[in-house]
Amino acid sequence: xxxxxxILEDNPVARSFLCRVVRESFSDANLITEAGDxxxxxxxxxxxxxxxxxxxxxxxxxxxxxxxxxDGNGMELLAELAQYPATKIVTTLYSDDDHLFPxxxxxxxxxxxxxxxxxxxxxxxxxxxxxQPPLSPAIARRLLTHFRQGVGGDSQxxxxxxxxxxxxxxxxxxxxxxxxxxxRLTPRETEVLTYLSKGFTIxxxxxxxxxxxxxxxxxxxxxxxxxxVSSRAEAAVLAxxxxxx
Amino acid sequence: xxxxxxxxxxxxxxxxxxxGFEHSLNPAxxxxxxxxxxxxxxxxxxxxxxxxxxxARMLAGTAHLDAQWxxxxxxxxxxxxxxxxxxxxxxxxxxxxxxGIDLEPFEVDALALQRSPRWQVDDLRRRRQMDLxxxxxxxxxxGRVTLRFTDGSQVLAATPPRGAAGLGLxxxxxxGLALLLALTGVAVLxxxxxxxxxxxxxMAFCQAGNLLFIGIETLQGLGLPAGLSxxxxxxxxxxxxxxxxxxxxxxxxxxxxxxxxxxxVTTAWxxxxxxxxxxAAGRLPWLWWWAQGLPLALGVAALLLLGVSHxxxxxxxxxxxxxxxxxxxxxxxxxxxxxxxxAERSGVADNVAxxxxxxxxxxxxxxxxxxxxxxxxxxxxxxxAMLAGIGTVAxxxxxxxxxxxxVGPAASLTLAVFLALGVYAVxxxxxxxxxxxxxxxxxxxxxxxxxxxARAVQEQPERHAELLAQLLRELFEPSEVLTLDRGADRAxxxxxxxxxxxxxxxxxxxxxxxxxxxxxxxxxxxxxxxLEDARLAERVVEQLKRAVAxxxxxxxxxxxxxxxxxxxxxxDIGARLLTLMYQAQSREMEDYIRNTLxxxxxxxxxLASTDHRLSHAAGEWKADISQRLTVAQVQLNWSFxxxxxxxxxxxxxxxxxxxxxxxxxxxxxxxxxxxxxxxxSLQRQRLSLTVADDGIGRAPxxxxxxLGLGGVRKRxxxxxxxxxxxxxxxxxxxxEVTVAExxxxx
Numbered sequence: 009x010x011x012x013x014x015i016l017e018d019n020p021v022a023r024s025f026l027c028r029v030v031r032e033s034f035s036d037a038n039l040i041t042e043a044g045d046x047x048x049x050x051x052x053x054x055x056x057x058x059x060x061x062x063x064x065x066x067x068x069x070x071x072x073x074x075x076x077x078x079d080g081n082g083m084e085l086l087a088e089l090a091q092y093p094a095t096k097i098v099t100t101l102y103s104d105d106d107h108l109f110p111x112x113x114x115x116x117x118x119x120x121x122x123x124x125x126x127x128x129x130x131x132x133x134x135x136x137x138x139x140q141p142p143l144s145p146a147i148a149r150r151l152l153t154h155f156r157q158g159v160g161g162d163s164q165x166x167x168x169x170x171x172x173x174x175x176x177x178x179x180x181x182x183x184x185x186x187x188x189x190x191x192r193l194t195p196r197e198t199e200v201l202t203y204l205s206k207g208f209t210i211x212x213x214x215x216x217x218x219x220x221x222x223x224x225x226x227x228x229x230x231x232x233x234x235x236x237v238s239s240r241a242e243a244a245v246l247a248x249x250x251x252x253x
Numbered sequence: 254x255x256x257x258x259x260x261x262x263x264x265x266x267x268x269x270x271x272x273g274f275e276h277s278l279n280p281a282x283x284x285x286x287x288x289x290x291x292x293x294x295x296x297x298x299x300x301x302x303x304x305x306x307x308x309a310r311m312l313a314g315t316a317h318l319d320a321q322w323x324x325x326x327x328x329x330x331x332x333x334x335x336x337x338x339x340x341x342x343x344x345x346x347x348x349x350x351x352x353g354i355d356l357e358p359f360e361v362d363a364l365a366l367q368r369s370p371r372w373q374v375d376d377l378r379r380r381r382q383m384d385l386x387x388x389x390x391x392x393x394x395x396g397r398v399t400l401r402f403t404d405g406s407q408v409l410a411a412t413p414p415r416g417a418a419g420l421g422l423x424x425x426x427x428x429g430l431a432l433l434l435a436l437t438g439v440a441v442l443x444x445x446x447x448x449x450x451x452x453x454x455x456m457a458f459c460q461a462g463n464l465l466f467i468g469i470e471t472l473q474g475l476g477l478p479a480g481l482s483x484x485x486x487x488x489x490x491x492x493x494x495x496x497x498x499x500x501x502x503x504x505x506x507x508x509x510x511x512x513x514x515x516x517x518v519t520t521a522w523x524x525x526x527x528x529x530x531x532x533a534a535g536r537l538p539w540l541w542w543w544a545q546g547l548p549l550a551l552g553v554a555a556l557l558l559l560g561v562s563h564x565x566x567x568x569x570x571x572x573x574x575x576x577x578x579x580x581x582x583x584x585x586x587x588x589x590x591x592x593x594x595x596a597e598r599s600g601v602a603d604n605v606a607x608x609x610x611x612x613x614x615x616x617x618x619x620x621x622x623x624x625x626x627x628x629x630x631x632x633x634x635x636x637x638a639m640l641a642g643i644g645t646v647a648x649x650x651x652x653x654x655x656x657x658x659x660v661g662p663a664a665s666l667t668l669a670v671f672l673a674l675g676v677y678a679v680x681x682x683x684x685x686x687x688x689x690x691x692x693x694x695x696x697x698x699x700x701x702x703x704x705x706x707a708r709a710v711q712e713q714p715e716r717h718a719e720l721l722a723q724l725l726r727e728l729f730e731p732s733e734v735l736t737l738d739r740g741a742d743r744a745x746x747x748x749x750x751x752x753x754x755x756x757x758x759x760x761x762x763x764x765x766x767x768x769x770x771x772x773x774x775x776x777x778x779x780x781x782x783x784l785e786d787a788r789l790a791e792r793v794v795e796q797l798k799r800a801v802a803x804x805x806x807x808x809x810x811x812x813x814x815x816x817x818x819x820x821x822x823x824x825d826i827g828a829r830l831l832t833l834m835y836q837a838q839s840r841e842m843e844d845y846i847r848n849t850l851x852x853x854x855x856x857x858x859x860l861a862s863t864d865h866r867l868s869h870a871a872g873e874w875k876a877d878i879s880q881r882l883t884v885a886q887v888q889l890n891w892s893f894x895x896x897x898x899x900x901x902x903x904x905x906x907x908x909x910x911x912x913x914x915x916x917x918x919x920x921x922x923x924x925x926x927x928x929x930x931x932x933x934s935l936q937r938q939r940l941s942l943t944v945a946d947d948g949i950g951r952a953p954x955x956x957x958x959x960l961g962l963g964g965v966r967k968r969x970x971x972x973x974x975x976x977x978x979x980x981x982x983x984x985x986x987x988x989e990v991t992v993a994e995x996x997x998x999x
Contacts, residue, residue: 019831101854102854106861123834123847123850123851125843125884127884128884144873145872146873149869204876206871206875207891
């Protein structure tokens, strides 16, 4: 069973590099489709049944999206592919949370940093596909702030450099109803995020919390999902407010 | 609470009631002189001018004898010269009697030269003087008089009407002043019909009357309008007494209502009415002393009232009026004493004493004239203060010399003038300070205070409103500063100088500043606000806002530029380095380029964000180093302590990041270690960082530092610290970085 992979990357050297990474990562035979810009990628996706991913037609199983594309932001495609049944991974040169966080909100299942070594990339890719996505300290911090302020949370990270000098967050209306569980972090998840923000490795966190290594990863995956859901929920609320829905 | 004195003509601040400013602070336009007010004023002016002309006509129509006389020490009259030829022949002879046609001759002596019965201390002499003047005017009215001299000769002289030219030079200015005073009174009442202003009108009219009498006194030659002498004393007594009583009443109302004092006011009016009635009936002995004493007593009472009002709440108007009032009262008393003393010695002394008195009345009239305008201009106030100070000093001294030391008139006047000038030169500043109040600040101090405040506002923009209020407080020293809900378009002096309204926000709804500030009672009630103060306040507010805005704009521009540079660097250069990295021929080159790329990212990240917390940075460093060591299968011991989670500046953050990265890279590349210990400690601003490994490196002093370790040296030096490498205990190298004063370098 061939695994269909779509790699969206405008730099041809980087693209071929990523192809090598993918090939090295999976033992299955895989069919790699390369796209150099958004339009091409969209065309390919439509060929497999469109963004909704009608099952039956052979969809992509893995999509690598470069965030720094010339004709638009890769996040647009990510948002379009919200329902698509593939593992969506963003590749980017930026490792700071200002750029990565919105991508994660759009539904990425993980990220790869282009500066990493070949071996590191292979391992990271495998881990993401296995369900063990990475989480840098900066992103962990951002997540903590995001979930702490509830749905429709922050638009500015604490130390991204744009915070007002007064340090007083504008009071937004707090929802009366309790937020549904899938939009709030469990205490364990918050704990994991806190440790991650301090720079601990998964192994260290596992030993500190007294849980298994896999459990930590499960938490991280759950956090990713909640981020995606909560972001989509927020987008839906916004859209309905603006009368678009 | 404080009531206002109305201002006349075009004043923009008559509307504001200093007590209820919050509510009456409507954005209505200031009262303009349109409609009935203007017509009324014009009518009054017309009426006044007409009356003046009628008076002048009447005066011009009086018959007079055109001749120069001299009063001899014995009290007789000597003819000096005359325009009539017939009379001129008789020059040098002493006059005995004058007789009009078909009239009895009557004796004439030096008393005829004295113009005004007002200044005749002795009752008897006054009556004689009045009688004499009456008979003179009767005689002159017949058209021809016979003058008989002591040596027996006699001559017939014509007594034509004066004509306009005969009114003399001094009459018109005095009449003009009287007119001005009367009209000011009318205007003040029209601007705001209130009891206080009505009292002011009464005072103005009375003093205008006095001035007119003085003007009439200046007529030359013998011969005054019939009936004038008879009534003059009474009228002038009435004028003075009424003025004083009105002053008492006015000060009981303004600047502060003193309801408990009403009995005093009623008493004052009652006494005045009584005295005037008695004098009219001719039953009052010692008339002159009453004429001097009653106004003086009432004046002192008025000053006491001012003192009471001032004690209840210090008001600059009250303070100022009190100062001037004390001077006026003191000089009045001095004038009275001088005239009384001079009356002992008849003759020349009289006239000089009278001049002193006239000067006093002029001074008082000017004071009355300026009262409504005190708040308008600091300049006017200052000039008037000088005038008051010097004029009174000169007049008093002159009087003193003449009355007490019996110096000749010319000599005494000259001496007085010189002394007054001397006083002016020496005590000018003192006079100004004490009469007007110390002028705001020297420009230097103002500038300095503004500068300090501007800098403080730039550093802490959230304290803008507070610092502005503080600056205004320092400049004007008000008793209180109030924040208002509504703004105004311009800075205004309200409440006759007792308060200053300063618009602050200026239409900008977003600002955290209040719409306007109200400063009350400058210099803790000692000084009035003037127009200059209003302008200064406006400018101060404006400049402060500009300083803040400018600073903010500069900061914003700087931030935007930094972001742009970071973005450019990252996108462009970063992408190219990445491509290079992919095409690297060897492992070393790939790692080299990778490190370069990471350094670039550190740099751009430092530019893009301004704020790096130590704890956050610690997490990122740990994660990064853990990952790299895990890949290389090297064990990591990580220890990180700090007593204060401070903000790292961009320089500090990027320097530490790169130092750590470089040291770890170095260890990974050369040491072949199995374990790396990283210890970070920041206690009381002292930073200590050690990176130790158990690898093969040895004797670091002998190393030739390549680019990497040289970079570490440079970065540490930038932080203001020191770095050294030494052998680790059993195996490997320890790199120690120490920064003694980490917090100071930003």
